[in-house]
Amino acid sequence: MGAQASRTKTEGPIPSEGGTVQLVPDDTEIPPMPRMQKVETFEEKLYRKFTSEPLVPLGCAVTAYFLGSGIKSFYNRDAARSQKMMRLRVAAQMSTIAIFVGYAGFDAFTTNLRPKQYGTEKAENRSEK
Numbered sequence: 001m002g003a004q005a006s007r008t009k010t011e012g013p014i015p016s017e018g019g020t021v022q023l024v025p026d027d028t029e030i031p032p033m034p035r036m037q038k039v040e041t042f043e044e045k046l047y048r049k050f051t052s053e054p055l056v057p058l059g060c061a062v063t064a065y066f067l068g069s070g071i072k073s074f075y076n077r078d079a080a081r082s083q084k085m086m087r088l089r090v091a092a093q094m095s096t097i098a099i100f101v102g103y104a105g106f107d108a109f110t111t112n113l114r115p116k117q118y119g120t121e122k123a124e125n126r127s128e129k
Contacts, residue, residue, distance in 0.1 A: 055103075056103065059092060059096030059099055060096060063089055063096055066088045067089050070085030
Protein backbone atom coordinates (compact mmCIF):
# COMPACT_ATOMS: atom_id res chain seq x y z
CA MET A 1 0.00 0.00 0.00
CA GLY A 2 2.82 2.36 0.76
CA ALA A 3 4.21 1.95 -2.79
CA GLN A 4 0.88 2.84 -4.36
CA ALA A 5 0.48 5.98 -2.27
CA SER A 6 3.90 7.29 -3.39
CA ARG A 7 3.03 6.86 -7.09
CA THR A 8 -0.17 8.96 -6.98
CA LYS A 9 -0.08 12.43 -8.45
CA THR A 10 -0.66 15.40 -6.17
CA GLU A 11 -3.13 18.02 -7.31
CA GLY A 12 -3.11 21.73 -6.64
CA PRO A 13 -0.61 24.56 -7.09
CA ILE A 14 3.01 23.62 -7.62
CA PRO A 15 5.58 25.52 -5.52
CA SER A 16 8.12 27.33 -7.69
CA GLU A 17 11.55 28.67 -6.90
CA GLY A 18 11.83 30.90 -3.87
CA GLY A 19 9.06 29.11 -1.97
CA THR A 20 6.16 31.02 -3.57
CA VAL A 21 3.17 29.25 -5.03
CA GLN A 22 2.67 29.85 -8.74
CA LEU A 23 -1.00 29.51 -9.73
CA VAL A 24 -0.65 30.47 -13.40
CA PRO A 25 2.33 29.58 -15.61
CA ASP A 26 4.48 32.53 -16.69
CA ASP A 27 3.72 32.11 -20.40
CA THR A 28 -0.07 32.37 -19.88
CA GLU A 29 -1.60 35.78 -20.54
CA ILE A 30 -4.00 36.77 -17.77
CA PRO A 31 -7.10 38.59 -19.08
CA PRO A 32 -7.81 42.00 -17.57
CA MET A 33 -10.21 42.25 -14.67
CA PRO A 34 -13.77 43.05 -15.77
CA ARG A 35 -14.93 46.54 -14.95
CA MET A 36 -17.65 46.90 -12.41
CA GLN A 37 -20.74 48.59 -13.80
CA LYS A 38 -22.60 51.19 -11.84
CA VAL A 39 -25.90 49.93 -10.47
CA GLU A 40 -28.73 51.61 -12.34
CA THR A 41 -31.21 53.44 -10.10
CA PHE A 42 -34.96 53.30 -10.62
CA GLU A 43 -35.06 56.83 -12.06
CA GLU A 44 -32.22 56.11 -14.50
CA LYS A 45 -33.86 52.92 -15.71
CA LEU A 46 -37.22 54.68 -16.05
CA TYR A 47 -35.63 57.46 -18.11
CA ARG A 48 -33.77 54.92 -20.28
CA LYS A 49 -36.95 52.92 -20.93
CA PHE A 50 -39.01 56.05 -21.67
CA THR A 51 -36.47 57.27 -24.21
CA SER A 52 -36.01 53.89 -25.92
CA GLU A 53 -39.72 52.95 -26.05
CA PRO A 54 -41.77 56.17 -25.74
CA LEU A 55 -45.08 54.77 -27.03
CA VAL A 56 -45.50 52.17 -24.26
CA PRO A 57 -45.81 54.67 -21.36
CA LEU A 58 -48.01 56.87 -23.54
CA GLY A 59 -50.32 53.90 -24.18
CA CYS A 60 -50.41 53.14 -20.45
CA ALA A 61 -51.40 56.75 -19.73
CA VAL A 62 -54.17 56.66 -22.35
CA THR A 63 -55.44 53.35 -20.93
CA ALA A 64 -55.46 54.80 -17.40
CA TYR A 65 -57.34 57.89 -18.63
CA PHE A 66 -60.07 55.80 -20.27
CA LEU A 67 -60.33 53.61 -17.18
CA GLY A 68 -60.68 56.61 -14.86
CA SER A 69 -63.15 58.33 -17.15
CA GLY A 70 -65.22 55.14 -17.42
CA ILE A 71 -65.33 54.66 -13.64
CA LYS A 72 -66.32 58.32 -13.19
CA SER A 73 -69.13 57.90 -15.75
CA PHE A 74 -70.27 54.77 -13.92
CA TYR A 75 -70.52 56.70 -10.65
CA ASN A 76 -72.45 59.48 -12.41
CA ARG A 77 -74.92 56.85 -13.69
CA ASP A 78 -74.13 57.61 -17.34
CA ALA A 79 -74.27 54.05 -18.66
CA ALA A 80 -73.74 54.90 -22.35
CA ARG A 81 -70.58 56.97 -21.68
CA SER A 82 -69.28 54.41 -19.20
CA GLN A 83 -69.68 51.61 -21.75
CA LYS A 84 -67.97 53.71 -24.43
CA MET A 85 -65.02 54.50 -22.13
CA MET A 86 -64.59 50.85 -21.19
CA ARG A 87 -64.54 49.86 -24.85
CA LEU A 88 -61.98 52.56 -25.57
CA ARG A 89 -59.94 51.32 -22.58
CA VAL A 90 -59.85 47.81 -24.03
CA ALA A 91 -58.79 49.20 -27.42
CA ALA A 92 -56.06 51.33 -25.82
CA GLN A 93 -54.88 48.37 -23.75
CA MET A 94 -54.72 46.14 -26.83
CA SER A 95 -52.82 48.85 -28.74
CA THR A 96 -50.32 49.22 -25.90
CA ILE A 97 -49.65 45.48 -25.84
CA ALA A 98 -49.26 45.44 -29.64
CA ILE A 99 -46.77 48.32 -29.42
CA PHE A 100 -44.88 46.52 -26.65
CA VAL A 101 -44.68 43.32 -28.72
CA GLY A 102 -43.65 45.41 -31.74
CA TYR A 103 -40.73 46.95 -29.83
CA ALA A 104 -39.64 43.51 -28.63
CA GLY A 105 -39.88 42.06 -32.14
CA PHE A 106 -38.01 44.99 -33.64
CA ASP A 107 -35.14 44.52 -31.17
CA ALA A 108 -34.93 40.81 -32.02
CA PHE A 109 -35.14 41.33 -35.79
CA THR A 110 -31.92 40.91 -37.76
CA THR A 111 -31.33 41.52 -41.44
CA ASN A 112 -29.16 38.42 -41.87
CA LEU A 113 -30.94 35.98 -44.13
CA ARG A 114 -28.81 33.09 -42.97
CA PRO A 115 -26.81 32.60 -39.81
CA LYS A 116 -23.05 33.06 -39.90
CA GLN A 117 -21.21 29.89 -40.81
CA TYR A 118 -17.91 29.63 -39.00
CA GLY A 119 -16.37 26.86 -41.09
CA THR A 120 -16.60 28.74 -44.41
CA GLU A 121 -14.39 31.68 -43.36
CA LYS A 122 -11.40 29.45 -42.69
CA ALA A 123 -11.81 27.66 -46.00
CA GLU A 124 -12.01 30.96 -47.89
CA ASN A 125 -8.92 32.35 -46.15
CA ARG A 126 -6.89 29.22 -47.04
CA SER A 127 -7.90 29.39 -50.71
CA GLU A 128 -6.82 33.06 -51.00
CA LYS A 129 -3.31 32.38 -49.71
